[in-house]
Amino acid sequence: MAPTSDTDWQKHMGDDTLREMACQELVEVITDYLEGTLPKSDRARFDAHLATCPGCREYVEQMRAVIRLSGSLTAKSIEPATRDSLLRAFQRWRDSQTRL
Amino acid sequence: MPVTNGRYESAVTLKTGDRTSEAELIHRLRDGDEAAFTWLVDTYSPSLKRLALVFVSVDAVAEEVVQETWLAVLTGIGRFEGRSSLKTWLFKILTNRAKTRAVREKRTVRFSELGLEEVDGPAVSPERFLPSDHPSFPGHWSTPPHPWSGVAEQAVLRRETMEVLRRGLEKLPRSQRTVVTLRDVEGWPAHEVCAALELSEANQRVLLHRGRSRLRSILETYFAEDA
Numbered sequence: 451m452a453p454t455s456d457t458d459w460q461k462h463m464g465d466d467t468l469r470e471m472a473c474q475e476l477v478e479v480i481t482d483y484l485e486g487t488l489p490k491s492d493r494a495r496f497d498a499h500l501a502t503c504p505g506c507r508e509y510v511e512q513m514r515a516v517i518r519l520s521g522s523l524t525a526k527s528i529e530p531a532t533r534d535s536l537l538r539a540f541q542r543w544r545d546s547q548t549r550l
Numbered sequence: 551m552p553v554t555n556g557r558y559e560s561a562v563t564l565k566t567g568d569r570t571s572e573a574e575l576i577h578r579l580r581d582g583d584e585a586a587f588t589w590l591v592d593t594y595s596p597s598l599k600r601l602a603l604v605f606v607s608v609d610a611v612a613e614e615v616v617q618e619t620w621l622a623v624l625t626g627i628g629r630f631e632g633r634s635s636l637k638t639w640l641f642k643i644l645t646n647r648a649k650t651r652a653v654r655e656k657r658t659v660r661f662s663e664l665g666l667e668e669v670d671g672p673a674v675s676p677e678r679f680l681p682s683d684h685p686s687f688p689g690h691w692s693t694p695p696h697p698w699s700g701v702a703e704q705a706v707l708r709r710e711t712m713e714v715l716r717r718g719l720e721k722l723p724r725s726q727r728t729v730v731t732l733r734d735v736e737g738w739p740a741h742e743v744c745a746a747l748e749l750s751e752a753n754q755r756v757l758l759h760r761g762r763s764r765l766r767s768i769l770e771t772y773f774a775e776d777a
Contacts, residue, residue: 474690487755526596533595540624
């Protein structure tokens with residue numbers, strides 16, 4: 451799916467699969483690349499471009515960093531009152547189990 | 551928390567249970583072992599609440615959804631056969647309850663429709679690239695990203711940076727925020743996200759792409775100001 455209808459690189463590049471990947475294209479297909487869903491020919495163009503472009507290598511690293519950092523975000527726990535009421539519910543449940 | 555050893559390592563260690571100890575936990579839970587229940591509640595409630603808040607907007611409602619989920623676990627644990635992991639079962643109960651509440655709150659939004667309207671603009675501003683009619687390097691960086699050079703690795707240790715990321719995530723359009731939360735924050739595989747949100751694989755990727763790209767841009771701005 452095209453991100454925008456008239457992105458410059460799309461107009462300019464046509465659909466020659468052997469053409470060099472532009473940086474502006476790379477930043478739009480990077481998620482497909484990381485997800486392993488980029489078609490094989492585009493994957494080769496992506497890798498070939500990365501080999502020669504420090505800016506895009508940095509970009510890829512930054513996207514990987516964003517993913518890693520997101521995975522380190524901590525979540526706040528439930529309210530102590532909710533936790534207490536859950537533990538009381540557990541005790542009631544346990545007692546009802548043993549009575550059966 | 552170690553973050554340098556691979557993409558999901560820290561997330562996986564914390565967020566996926568070990569199947570053997572899980573069977574033990576389930577056994578102890580059925581036996582009425584309060585310590586086992588307490589451990590489960592303390593371990594999974596933060597993630598459950600974060601997930602609930604993806605579907606319902608009010609914090610108190612999210613609390614209730616988490617509470618209902620644990621009560622459903624107690625009622626259902628006798629029938630739980632362990633075909634899926636306990637964690638998967640838990641999150642499935644929560645997702646169903648949270649969605650029901652979202653319908654009651656009239657916040658029900660079809661992701662398949664909403665998602666694409668929210669797909670806005672390119673991942674990186676066109677001004678950062680050379681024009682498409684540039685004689686030698688059309689569409690190549692004119693302003694390449696400034697190297698973060700390890701700053702992101704130290705970032706996890708810095709509360710301020712993580713706050714910037716957290717706020718950035720909160721400000722994403724809802725469908726992007728939901729997909730990024732499930733995929734990158736909670737570490738769900740793509741197919742589970744698609745199933746939970748009734749999204750196609752392609753649309754899931756578009757939303758993930760927009761969300762991640764936006765977060766990168768927010769951090770880039772923050773690191774640039776910081777430097």
